[in-house]
Amino acid sequence: MSTVVTDTHSAHDAHDHHDHKPTGIKRWLFTTNHKDIGTMYLWFSFIMFLVGGSMALMIRAELFQPGMQIVDPHFFNQMTTMHGVIMVFGAVMPAFVGLANWMIPLMIGAPDMALPRMNNWSFWILPFAFMIMLSSFFMPGGAPAFGWTFYAPLSTTYSTDSTALFVFSMHIMGMSSIMGAINVIVTIMNMRAPGMTYMKMPLFVWTWFITAFLLIAVMPVLAGVVTMVLTDKYFGTHFFDAAGGGDPVLFQHLFWFFGHPEVYIMILPSFGIVSAIIPAFARKPLFGYASMVYATASIAGLSFLVWAHHMFTTGMPTFASLFFMYMTMLIAVPTGVKVFNWVTTMWRGAMSFETPMLFAIAFVVLFTIGGLSGIMLAITPVDYQYHDTYFVVAHFHYVLVTGAVFSIMAAAYYWLPKWSGVMYDDFLSKLHFWSSLISVNILFFPMHFVGLAGMPRRIPDYALQFADINAIVSIGGFLFGFSQLIFLAVVVKAAMKKGEPAPAKPWEGAEGLEWTVPSPAPYHTFDVPPQVK
Amino acid sequence: MSTEKNNPQKYYVPDQSIWPLVGSVALGLIAFGAGHFTIEYSNQEAGFGHWVLLAGLVVLCIMLVGWFGDQIRESRAGLYNAQLGRSYRQGMLWFIFSEVMFFLAFFGALFYARMIAVPWLGGAGNNEMTNQILWDGFQAIWPLTTTPDGTETQAMGWFGLPLINTIILVISSVTLHFAHVGLEEGKRKKLMNWLFVTIALGLIFLGLQMYEYVHAYRDLGLTLQSGIYGNTFFLLTGFHGLHVTLGAILLIVMFFRCKAGHFNKDDQFAFEASAWYWHFVDVVWICLFVFVYIM
Structure with missing residues (x-):
């Protein structure tokens, strides 16, 4: 027994001292390294972003003109469904998990994630899950076409065979999310360097801590609801069918009990990213750190009490409508605290406008637009007009594209020097920012108008009066889509180490342990935890 | 260490x-x-x-x-050091929390059906016309022995087998605790005996549960297809049964590890985690017994 101890141990020590990393494909397949896994998550997410984005372009191409030109309605529905599923579960969530993997151990001074092997498992489930999901395109009847919200009875009585593949791939995707979240939460609770108390943690760590809790709380509910869809469709149960005493509305309650915390899962880490970037480039400490923490926690708490604001037109007792309306509006308070704190951080700061800061400022402005349209949607009587129109599409794309995706871009530019060891191409990054900023507003802002005028979402054809605005929106969509190829070029260039070498701390005003290690970050960092004062 | x-x-x-x-x-x-x-x-x-x-x-x-x-x-x-032990323990607790939320989805479906969906179909609130026009003659009762479309079944009582099963599972939690005490005290014999009793009780529970399913299908006409009552009954008890099976497998593995001399007072994460899991399925069963069988 004792020989085993010494052998394994000396091998392990040698490993650390020489900072040697395994090579070839095995490095990626069998890795337990949080940086490798973070990199794989980020690349996976970007690939899925392009896949989901090309589906969006197919949607916009069809909607460029009224009438049916390119695809048939059933295929159009498959596009809207898979675009949503892929962007939510394949692009945004894995991107945040990738950032968490890369940055949280560096930020809290940990040698790795708490459960490194499980970490790799969470990642490698995803490619299989999405291969299964995408394989449904080749089934008779095609891919799921019931919207990413898979409302019953669309997903039960009226869906095609591929629903079973949708359900099981959702199951394993959920397992991946739950394991990833457990890993993050345990890392934060147990792996902080000595002196790194909870209220000294960077806000990105705080927001992920709360996000991980939300994930563990609601992903199992999603697993439950997809299971009920499966048994309703294939095994004769009646959860969502009044004939057997069930209720389709039950589906909506269960789904949105998962779904609303889910949308905060996709935005809370953004708040953390922006709270890191704005102080760095305003050269001032973040205004109101503690209030930011409490605001994040309140948003997460409230997220469990607002789900039925997605269902005002479904019908519910007036008392319930009022309750969910007020609870929803209450969210504006902690969110407002955050927006004002960011603005106050910038107030009279020595600002400079590097690309991460540009994306962060764009986030604050455009996310606020999405938040304000959210308040409009929260008002029950008004929602009767907005419900299921392009106004809703505009609202959630402002919070998810100019919110979540912009913050991910900001994070990528902010930490790319740390990951790659070289500075990104400044010209291309600025080009990426400005073309994205302009095109994204051409894409989503006019949707508010057609929505208010009554254009329904999820339709392949529309009334003639919406033609001009839809043409403009489609042009914006293609511009935005192709702008992302500039980002691809920037990242590939940095990954190939083409660019100026980056110092350990490339940003003058940046704070945090991640800037105390060299750039690129060595394969193993903080084997001995640093002392935090 | x-x-x-x-x-x-x-x-x-x-x-x-x-x-x-x-x-x-x-x-x-x-x-x-x-x-x-x-x-x-x-x-x-x-x-x-x-x-x-x-x-x-x-x-x-x-x-x-x-x-x-x-x-x-x-x-x-x-x-492994103490810090890693904490990671494992916290990880296990969060995993159990995720399982709680999984069961909550099905309990939520049960409560919604009982308190809202079925009464509304029966005309409660402002749904009088729903009842008269869509489901004329439908009576909102629970257990829902006649569905709106006329599928009939008999309800599963709580007395008898389910009560015996409840007692078995509660006792198994206690015996598992005794086994754990044996481990803490370093009394290997006590540990092994009580662990054996726990596993035996778990397997008896599973056997009786299977017998109950046969009884439900054969004698009561209560099947997975018998409307929302049968749906919630079989999915809740079925997923619980799967969890008991998993817990029993964990305990069997622990039994053989204990037999091989693994674990002591300071090094017992796997045993603790399996025990937590067992207590968790026990608590789920108590909720099931109250909300599915009795009420």
């Missing part, structure tokens, strides 16, 4: 491992196979689904043996 003496600050970060990838392949095969098997089953056609599913389950078993084997070897070699 030796590691703490040698290297008190070092957190064990494992080298490369093949098992996570094997596990992902397994889950991929299971999901793909189960999906196609479900489709083929409902279309009544022959296909490859069940073979893929079976292959996935085999690969999963290989992964579990390999991965847990590695863990046990590392643990026995003294590579």
Whole structure:
């Protein structure tokens, strides 16, 4: 027994001292390294972003003109469904998990994630899950076409065979999310360097801590609801069918009990990213750190009490409508605290406008637009007009594209020097920012108008009066889509180490342990935890 | 522990491992196979689904043996320190929390059906016309023995088998606690005996549960298809039964590890985790007994 101890141990020590990393494909397949896994998550997410984005372009191409030109309605529905599923579960969530993997151990001074092997498992489930999901395109009847919200009875009585593949791939995707979240939460609770108390943690760590809790709380509910869809469709149960005493509305309650915390899962880490970037480039400490923490926690708490604001037109007792309306509006308070704190951080700061800061400022402005349209949607009587129109599409794309995706871009530019060891191409990054900023507003802002005028979402054809605005929106969509190829070029260039070498701390005003290690970050960092004062 | 003496600050970060990838392949095969098997089953056609599913389950078993084997070897070699033990314990607790939320979804469905969906179909609130026009003659009662479309069944009583099962499972939690006390005191004999009793009680529970299912299908006409009452009954008790099965497997593995001399007062994470899991399925059963059987 004792020989085993010494052998394994000396091998392990040698490993650390020489900072040697395994090579070839095995490095990626069998890795337990949080940086490798973070990199794989980020690349996976970007690939899925392009896949989901090309589906969006197919949607916009069809909607460029009224009438049916390119695809048939059933295929159009498959596009809207898979675009949503892929962007939510394949692009945004894995991107945040990738950032968490890369940055949280560096930020809290940990040698790795708490459960490194499980970490790799969470990642490698995803490619299989999405291969299964995408394989449904080749089934008779095609891919799921019931919207990413898979409302019953669309997903039960009226869906095609591929629903079973949708359900099981959702199951394993959920397992991946739950394991990833457990890993993050345990890392934060147990792996902080000595002196790194909870209220000294960077806000990105705080927001992920709360996000991980939300994930563990609601992903199992999603697993439950997809299971009920499966048994309703294939095994004769009646959860969502009044004939057997069930209720389709039950589906909506269960789904949105998962779904609303889910949308905060996709935005809370953004708040953390922006709270890191704005102080760095305003050269001032973040205004109101503690209030930011409490605001994040309140948003997460409230997220469990607002789900039925997605269902005002479904019908519910007036008392319930009022309750969910007020609870929803209450969210504006902690969110407002955050927006004002960011603005106050910038107030009279020595600002400079590097690309991460540009994306962060764009986030604050455009996310606020999405938040304000959210308040409009929260008002029950008004929602009767907005419900299921392009106004809703505009609202959630402002919070998810100019919110979540912009913050991910900001994070990528902010930490790319740390990951790659070289500075990104400044010209291309600025080009990426400005073309994205302009095109994204051409894409989503006019949707508010057609929505208010009554254009329904999820339709392949529309009334003639919406033609001009839809043409403009489609042009914006293609511009935005192709702008992302500039980002691809920037990242590939940095990954190939083409660019100026980056110092350990490339940003003058940046704070945090991640800037105390060299750039690129060595394969193993903080084997001995640093002392935090 | 030796590691703490040698290297008190070092957190064990494992080298490369093949098992996570094997596990992902397994889950991929299971999901793909189960999906196609479900489709083929409902279309009544022959296909490859069940073979893929079976292959996935085999690969999963290989992964579990390999991965847990590695863990046990590392643990026995003294590579783990107290901090890693905390990671494992916290991880297990969060996993159990996720399981609680999974059951909550099904309990939520049960409560919604009982308190809202069925009464509304029966005309409660402002739904008088729903009842008269869509489901004329439908009576809102619980257990829902006659569904709106006329499927009939008999309800499962709580007295008798379910009560006996409840007592068995509660006792098994107590006996498992005795086993744990034996481990803490270093009394291996006590540990082994009580653990054996716990596993036996768990298996008896599962046997009786299967008997109850046969009784429900044969005598009561209560099936998975008997409307929302049968749906919630079988999904809740079924998922609970799966969890008891998993818990029993965990305890059996613990039994053999105890027999091999593993675990002591300071080094017993796997045993604790399995015990927590067992107590958790016990609590779920008590909720089931109250809300599914009695009320």
